[in-house]
Amino acid sequence: MSQDRKAAIEDFVQRAHKVLDQVSYYRLLSIPATATEAQVRAAYYKLAASLHPDVHGIGVDPAYRKKLTAVFSRVAEAYKVLADSTLRARYDRELAEGSVRIGMGADIKKKKHDISDASALRFYKLGKAALGDGDYKSALMNLRFALQKEPESKSIKAALDAAEKGNA
Amino acid sequence: MKRSIGIDLGTTNSCVATIDESGKPSIIANKLGESTTPSTVSLRSAPGSNGEPPLVGAPAMRRATTNPAETLYGVKRLIGRRYDDRSVQALAATLPYKLVSAANGDAWVEVLGAQLSPPEVSSMVLRELHEIAAAHFDDTVHEAIITVPAHFDNAERRATADAAEIAGLKVRRLLNEPTAAALGYGAHRGKDQRLAICDLGGGTFDVSIVNVEGGIVEVISSQGDLFLGGDDVDRAIMQKLLGELRSDHGIDLSEEPTALQRLKTQVVQAKHTLSEARSASLELLHLGELSSGKFLDYRRTIERAELNDWVGPVLARLDAPCKEAAARCGLSPKDVDAIVLVGGMTRMPAIQSRIASIFGRPALKVVNPDEIVSIGAATQCAILDGLIEDVVLLDVTSQALGLLSEDGNYQQVIPCNATIPTREHRIIATSKDDQRELFFEVYEGGAAVPAANRQLGRFVCRDLPSAPAGEVMLLVEFTVDVDGILHVATSELGSGEQRELRLMATAGLTRAEIRRLR
Ligand SMILES: Nc1ncnc2c1ncn2[C@@H]1O[C@H](COP(=O)(O)OP(=O)(O)OP(=O)(O)O)[C@@H](O)[C@H]1O
């Protein structure tokens, strides 16, 4: 593989990893919301051919490899959802409500938290996701917003604490 | 030079292949000049007793008649399974050797008074294949790619990797059989198309729909019947002949293991002959005692048409998995562009025509259907070595993986059919003030409640900082690597400190056991 291509792939991985929980599947695959199933697959195959660790993951450092795997698996997830008409319809509905990942809304609901305000919950979700990715700045921002909407929530306070520790 | 091999570790037969400097794959024949080696092991002394070493392959098969309780075959059906698993229990009733439950509940075998884990038995087959390859190269083998059925779960994959490690082989990759078959057939070099890979071996039938497009080989669905294969054909023939012996000669062989084994050997032989010839003959002198006190010299000629008639019910069972595999990706069987036949049993003409009628077209000509999988595994070595460029295999997880936290909340972390490698995380938190330890459990399976799934491990994170309830949070990361094997890691949220995980209980062999067995 040429050095140029390697650098281009690395650049994509770094950028995509930063915004993984903020961009839609469409953005991630760089396709319009009107893309046909064949276009979805073509976009995915093109990305997979670059991002698959067998092609691009040999001899890279472990921290980068982690990011590569995270990006690759989200790209694959995007394809799985968008290439399936039922899942895609469901995703489009969830996306319109501001959730960039399928099923995440339902997932958080199952978890124990004490948030009742819908927009506080949305920012809390974004904050937790950013926390998971080690993106403490974005976590802080989202969680502070969430706390403004629902100042008494213990769940938000705990998450905010963790984000502050991480950011320090 | 670095020596890499590809191994098809089959239920019935195994096969090993390698690549040359240019990446071209070829089969390595065993000492008898055969391309496949029966996955049969016969123990001549108690395991670990330093007595006579076990026999592997054809010599082991020959001992099945005389020493059935010490001759282990089909161990792939037990590897990574639990003793109380329903399919294991069903199997136990039919096997001439003894199954036992290991201390951790895994299914083990008991031979000559000693207990043996399935990975150990498989390691004996792998060691033999390793030796075949080493003799071929006149050099040591460094790494192997080993194939496993697409439906193998984590425990089964891990147990297969353990078997290789015990055999002193470094596993470069575990590769799914249908993916290997697609490569072995050369799909990556061909035009863009959708293939159906139909693999009928000794005991299992697997159908996979594979999409090939611009160097990408993607398995889009896999279906199978875990209990359909050459063994069923053998059983159908046996039943017919045993019935005839009873009605025509008044001989009941059902309680005569040696006579049964002799008959079985010739039945399998005849089945193979009938794939080429129109008829095949059996001849067994002194097979059983007649009412007159004399012994029967049994002679029987089987016509191909007769055989096809007897195996009708077996053939009928091919339909459902094929239709299901196509339906899973929104296709009808007729939409598939080409059919590839894999597995020794697809040499039988009646099987070929049945599959052709399901898909509405004849299968592609494959010279050696029982070699394709190992050729594909060797081809994957060439891809990883960079000898073949611009080919990428997209494989998927076979089972969903979930996390049970202390508060009883169970959540799926990685779905079934996720493309590998894949990484996902969940956050868990303490539920009491000053809680210093946090437990969680990992499960495999698609059920919404953990009790209906299989526990893979119970983990504990110790020495957490003391803080009010809910303030200490752990990030639990699941990574399923390209082998389809799960790795779990945790770090403390906030501090980002990596947390050592302690595995409290798990299926399979421990690291120490594997080291001891090497
Ligand atoms: N020429 C032949 N004609 C008919 N059947 C054959 C022929 N050669 C082999 N078989 C049958 O094929 C079966 C073994 O196939 P194969 O070696 O592909 O199985 P395997 O890969 O070990 O099993 P599995 O795929 O279930 O793990 C046996 O039942 C054997 O009798």
Ligand SMILES: [Mg+2]
């Ligand atoms: Mg096989």
